[in-house]
Structure formats: structure tokens, C-alpha cells
Amino acid sequence: MTKYAWRRVPGYVFLSVFALFSIFPLYFMLVSATNSTQDVLASRLTPGGHLFDNMTALMKQQDIGAAMTSSALIAIGTTVLALIVCAVAGYGFEIYHSRGKDIVMAILMLAMMIPFAAIMIPLFRMFAQLGMVNSLFAVIIPAISTPLLILLFRQASRSFPYEIIEAARIDGLKELSIFARIYVPTMKSTFAAAAVITFMTSWNNFLWPRVILLDNAVQTMPMLIANLTAGYVTDYGVLMLAVLLTSLPTILVFLILQRAFAQGITGAIK
Amino acid sequence: MATQAIVTSGGTGRRRRSSPPPDFSPRRGAWLDTARRRNLTGWGFLIPAALLITLLSFVPMIQAFILSLQTGRGSRLNWADPLWMNFERLLHDEIFKLTMFNTVFYLVIQVPIMLILAMVLANLLNDPKLRYKAVWRTMIFLPCAVSLVSYSLVFRTMFATDGLVNDALMGLGLMHDPLNWLGEPWTARFVIVIGLIWRWTGYNMIFFLAALQNVDHSTLEAARIDGAGSFKTFWYVTVPQLRPMIVLTAIMSINGTLQLFDESWSLTKGGPSYNSMSMSHYLYELAFLKNPNVGYGSAISYVILIMVAVLALIQLKVGDKRD
Numbered sequence: 001m002t003k004y005a006w007r008r009v010p011g012y013v014f015l016s017v018f019a020l021f022s023i024f025p026l027y028f029m030l031v032s033a034t035n036s037t038q039d040v041l042a043s044r045l046t047p048g049g050h051l052f053d054n055m056t057a058l059m060k061q062q063d064i065g066a067a068m069t070s071s072a073l074i075a076i077g078t079t080v081l082a083l084i085v086c087a088v089a090g091y092g093f094e095i096y097h098s099r100g101k102d103i104v105m106a107i108l109m110l111a112m113m114i115p116f117a118a119i120m121i122p123l124f125r126m127f128a129q130l131g132m133v134n135s136l137f138a139v140i141i142p143a144i145s146t147p148l149l150i151l152l153f154r155q156a157s158r159s160f161p162y163e164i165i166e167a168a169r170i171d172g173l174k175e176l177s178i179f180a181r182i183y184v185p186t187m188k189s190t191f192a193a194a195a196v197i198t199f200m201t202s203w204n205n206f207l208w209p210r211v212i213l214l215d216n217a218v219q220t221m222p223m224l225i226a227n228l229t230a231g232y233v234t235d236y237g238v239l240m241l242a243v244l245l246t247s248l249p250t251i252l253v254f255l256i257l258q259r260a261f262a263q264g265i266t267g268a269i270k
Numbered sequence: 271m272a273t274q275a276i277v278t279s280g281g282t283g284r285r286r287r288s289s290p291p292p293d294f295s296p297r298r299g300a301w302l303d304t305a306r307r308r309n310l311t312g313w314g315f316l317i318p319a320a321l322l323i324t325l326l327s328f329v330p331m332i333q334a335f336i337l338s339l340q341t342g343r344g345s346r347l348n349w350a351d352p353l354w355m356n357f358e359r360l361l362h363d364e365i366f367k368l369t370m371f372n373t374v375f376y377l378v379i380q381v382p383i384m385l386i387l388a389m390v391l392a393n394l395l396n397d398p399k400l401r402y403k404a405v406w407r408t409m410i411f412l413p414c415a416v417s418l419v420s421y422s423l424v425f426r427t428m429f430a431t432d433g434l435v436n437d438a439l440m441g442l443g444l445m446h447d448p449l450n451w452l453g454e455p456w457t458a459r460f461v462i463v464i465g466l467i468w469r470w471t472g473y474n475m476i477f478f479l480a481a482l483q484n485v486d487h488s489t490l491e492a493a494r495i496d497g498a499g500s501f502k503t504f505w506y507v508t509v510p511q512l513r514p515m516i517v518l519t520a521i522m523s524i525n526g527t528l529q530l531f532d533e534s535w536s537l538t539k540g541g542p543s544y545n546s547m548s549m550s551h552y553l554y555e556l557a558f559l560k561n562p563n564v565g566y567g568s569a570i571s572y573v574i575l576i577m578v579a580v581l582a583l584i585q586l587k588v589g590d591k592r593d
Contacts, residue, residue: 007499007500008397011394011397011500014390014391014394015391015394015395015406018387018391018410018471019406019409019410021468022409022410022412022413022468022471022472023409023412025413025421025424025425025428025468026412026413026416026424028424028427028428028434029420029424032427040427041430041432041433042437043433043434043437043438085318085319085322086319088315088318088319089315089316089318089319089320091315092311092312092313092314092315092316093312093315093316095312096308096309096311096312096313096315097312098309098312101312101313101316104316104320108319108320108323111323111327111328113525113575113578113579113582114327114331114575114578115525115528115529115550115571115574115575115578116529117529117531117549117550117553117554117571117574118331118334118571118572118574118575119326119327119330119331119334119571120553120554120557120571121334121337121557121564121567121568121571122329122330122331122333122334122337122568123326123330124558125333125564126330126333141322141326142326144322145318145319145322145323145326147323150319175308175311179315200414200415203417204416204417204418204419204420206417206418206419206531206532206535207531207532207550207554211554211558221417222417222418222419222420222532225419225420225423226419226423226535226536228423229423229426229536236427239423239427240423240424240427243420243423243424246417246419246420247415247416247417247420250415250416250417251412251415251416253415254411254412254414254415255408258408258411262407262476262479262480265476265477265480266479266480266483
């Protein structure tokens with residue numbers, strides 16, 4: 001090896017150690033889901049044959065199907081609505097730019113500073129008054145308009161060629177169809193990045209669903225797994241299987257969209 | 271998140287679109303109408319988002335302030351006497367002080383470690399000669415795809431008294447007796463810090479990676495030609511150029527840590543006896559469990575809000591300095 005190559009060794013070692021640190025708890029979760037509690041506590045790190053036992057035990061204790069459905073409805077509903085509302089707003093701010101809109105944007109961005117804990121009590125009272133406790137809509141609505149996503153779309157719209165819009169207008173396309181038929185297909189990677197962020201945040205959200213969904217019939221996956229540790233004895237094999245099931249959808253979404261995700265983030269930052 | 275990042279690069283500078291749209295209408299002066307109509311269309315595009323944010327963030331923020339001046343159990347509330355009673359009570363609340371200490375501790379220890387790690391990792395991954403780049407990146411980013419509750423429970427299992435970490439440490443001969451990680455105040459806090467680093471480093475790394483795309487390559491070459499080692503190049507050339515991104519990731523992380531809830535709830539359950547509990551977790555207990563006291567809870571929520579705002583302002587001021 002040349003002197004130059006030797007200089008890289010510490011970097012590679014560091015990278016390997018950190019990658020192992022990152023992946024190990026996930027590996028532990030994966031193998032523990034196939035092991036019995038005794039195996040987990042004996043620190044067995046190879047796959048075992050208890051996957052089906054754990055599955056049966058989990059289904060006996062908890063209504064996995066209902067929780068998966070609630071989580072999926074919330075995450076998909078939030079993602080679709082958030083993408084529409086925030087993309088339209090980000091596009092509006094940038095393409096129809098005016099001073100007044102800059103001021104509105106600055107005010108809306110202040111909402112980014114508000115910790116959720118600070119508004120949780122009034123939000124709960126508001127939804128309770130509307131009779132929306134235990135309603136999935138009450139979980140979705142506060143999450144569909146976020147300053148973060150609006151910013152992402154506004155910033156990404158800066159690189160969108162204005163000439164195309166002019167050309168489309170000459171061709172007689174209505175403003176909304178320009179957005180739907182030209183902007184949306186061109187900005188695929190931005191939409192992918194926004195979708196990954198929103199889907200993950202929404203699927204993994206815990207505090208607000210825990211506050212507003214009081215009935216176990218509408219609990220989400222993170223709520224379900226948190227409940228599994230409520231008893232005195234924890235069945236670790238079952239718990240790790242449930243954790244794995246909760247994590248799979250977001251991991252899959254990320255793996256499928258990761259290229260577009262990275263592109264979308266980079267494109268928006270440039 | 272993603273998007274906060276973006277504020278920096280764009281700046282407030284204004285743009286090309288201010289020129290009036292060309293006139294395609296046969297009528298004279300009709301462009302004015304078109305411009306006005308388009309301006310209105312633009313407002314129409316903003317209205318749904320602006321209304322939702324106003325109704326679901328700003329209005330509750332004001333309501334929380336009003337609530338923080340009230341007292342009572344359940345839904346029967348009266349004005350507190352004196353009005354700042356809830357805030358005064360906070361000053362004497364030992365549990366609140368403990369949860370504030372815990373939260374600030376997580377912030378001060380975890381955020382710097384995490385951001386430095388993320389920067390170093392991003393720098394290594396940005397090396398054009400690195401092989402299997404996508405594999406490294408995916409491995410390091412994957413923890414962020416896992417929910418906070420999920421990873422908290424995995425860490426809870428690994429750090430159980432009869433769990434993997436104790437077995438490994440005893441197997442290596444580093445310990446004789448198992449340690450009750452989650453049962454002692456400092457080890458419980460330590461486990462939360464490790465968990466936070468595990469979950470968030472890859473996330474921040476992605477932002478640094480994106481920012482590195484904008485770092486001027488010629489400056490790196492120049493440093494190399496001048497004989498600077500990789501550490502010096504990183505510290506004196508790359509880091510200063512990453513400053514806007516450092517400020518933003520710091521704000522995001524500070525904001526996130528001050529709102530810490532899931533780890534405190536699922537990993538340590540706040541224990542032993544409040545010693546690892548976060549402020550948000552305490553707020554949740556006060557406002558929604560046992561004997562709900564929304565007025566007092568709202569007072570705590572305002573302390574969190576003020577802490578977030580003050581720290582973010584300091585960060586922005588510090589980060590605004592230009593060389």
C-alpha cells in the first residue's frame with residue numbers, strides 16, 4: 001500500500017465500527033424475534049425456531065391486525081394529505097412570489113419553534129370538544145401542514161424552470177393543472193423525500209396518538225408495543241417480534257425510496 | 271428536519287420572478303388583471319396550509335398560555351390567584367427541577383457528540399474513492415427508520431439486568447456482577463444518551479452529506495497541495511464551510527432533545543424514581559394521568575417553549591457571524 005492508502009486506514013476502521021454499532025441492535029431485534037425469552041436472556045445471537053410460537057402468543061395477547069390497520073390508515077392518510085397541502089403551499093410561495101407572501105411564510109415558519117408538548121393540552125381539549133377523541137382524523141389533522149415540508153417544497157421549487165410554466169400558460173393550461181400535470185411529475189424526488197419523512201414520522205408517532213386515542217380498539221403499533229411491557233413479566237421473544245413488525249414498514253419504505261430520498265434532500269439544499 | 275436545512279442556502283435574497291408576466295392578451299393593460307389574478311391564485315394555494323398551521327399551532331399556543339394562568343382539576347378551571355401561581359409552584363417543584371436537569375443533561379452531552387460523529391462520518395462517506403458507498407450509508411442511516419418506541423424497547427431488552435450487554439461485559443471479563451443499568455440514576459441516563467446517539471447520528475449525517483455536495487472542491491485540493499493532513503483539511507477547510515448546516519442540525523437536535531418523550535417513557539419509564547424522566551414525560555403525567563392538572567401542565571409546556579426559543583435564538587446569532 002502507498003503512504004496515501006495507509007492514511008485512510010483509521011477512517012475505514014472508524015466507519016466499520018460505527019456501521020456495526022448501527023446495525024447490531026437491528027440484528028439483535030431480528031434474531032430475538034425468532035427466539036424464546038429464555039434464549040433472548042441467554043444472549044443467543046443466532047436465529048432460533050420460535051418465530052411461530054411468538055407469533056401465536058402475540059396474536060393471542062394483542063389485536064395486531066387492528067393496530068396495523070390504524071397505523072397504516074394514519075400514516076398513508078397523513079402522507080397523502082400532507083404532500084398535497086404542503087406541495088401546493090411551497091409551490092404557491094415560490095411561483096407566485098410576492099412580499100406579502102414572504103411575510104406570511106416567515107410567520108408560519110415560527111410554528112417550527114413550537115414544541116408539540118406545549119400545544120398538546122389545548123389540542124386535546126379542542127378535539128375533545130369536537131367529539132373526536134379516539135378518531136383517526138384527530139391523529140392525522142395536526143400532522144398534515146408542517147412548516148418543514150412547506151420549506152422543502154418551496155426550496156425545491158426554486159430550481160423549477162419558470163419558462164415551462166409560461167409555456168404551459170400560452171398553451172392554455174389552467175394554473176392548477178400546471179401544478180398537477182407539469183410540476184408534480186417533474187419534482188418526483190422531492191415528493192419521494194417528503195413522502196419518506198412524513199410516512200416515517202407519522203407511523204412512528206407516539207405521544208399524540210397516545211393522548212388522543214384512548215380506546216385500545218384504535219391503538220397504533222407503537223402504542224401496542226409499549227403496552228407489551230406494561231405487565232410484570234415481559235415476554236422478550238414476543239416483544240421483539242412485535243417491535244420487528246412495527247419497524248418493517250418504515251424500513252421498507254426507506255429502502256425502496258432511499259435513492260430518491262437522498263436526491264430530494266440534496267436538491268432542496270442546493 | 272429536511273426542510274429546516276434548506277433555509278440557509280436559499281437565504282432571503284429575492285428572485286427572478288418579479289418581472290411582470292408578458293402580455294398575451296389582445297386588450298391593452300390586461301396584464302395587470304392577469305398579474306392580480308395570479309397573485310390571488312398564489313394566495314389560494316397558501317390558504318389551506320396557513321389556516322391549518324394557525325388553527326393547530328398558533329391558536330393552541332395562545333390557549334396554553336391562558337391555561338397556564340388557570341387552576342383547577344378536570345374541566346372546572348378558575349383564574350389562578352395570583353395569576354403566576356403555577357409558575358411560582360414550578361420553582362419549588364423538586365421533581366420538575368430533576369426532569370429539567372435530566373433534559374439539559376441529555377442535551378449537553380448527547381448533541382455535541384452526535385453532531386461531531388455525524389460530521390466525521392459524512393466526511394468519510396464523501397470520499398470519492400470510497401467503495402460500497404451506498405452500503406455504508408444505508409447501514410448508518412437505517413436506525414432512523416426505526417420508531418423511537420421500537421428502539422427504546424430493543425435497548426431496554428439489551429440493557430436488562432439479565433440481558434445481552436451484561437452477559438457480554440461479563441463474558442469479556444470486564445465485570446463480575448451484572449449491573450442494573452436501568453435501575454441506577456446515572457447508568458439509566460447513560461443508556462438514554464447511547465440510545466439517542468444510535469438513533470439520530472445517521473439522520474444528521476444525511477444533512478451533512480447533502481451540505482458537503484456544496485463544499486468547494488478546489489479549496490480541499492488547495493489544502494492538500496499545501497500539505498495539510500486529512501484532519502487539518504477537515505477542521506480548517508470543510509468545517510467552516512459546513513457552518514450553516516451545523517447551526518441547523520444543532521437547532522433541530524436541541525429542539526428534539528428538549529421535547530424528549532418516547533425514550534423516557536419506553537426505555538426507562540422515567541425511572542428510577544424520576545431520575546431519567548424528561549420534562550415532556552413529566553408534563554404528560556401531570557396533564558393526562560392520575561389527577562389531571564392542565565393549568566400546571568401548561569405552565570411546564572411554556573417553560574419548554576421558552577427554552578426552545580431562547581436556545582434557537584442563541585444558535586442563530588452565533589451561526590450568523592460571518593468571517
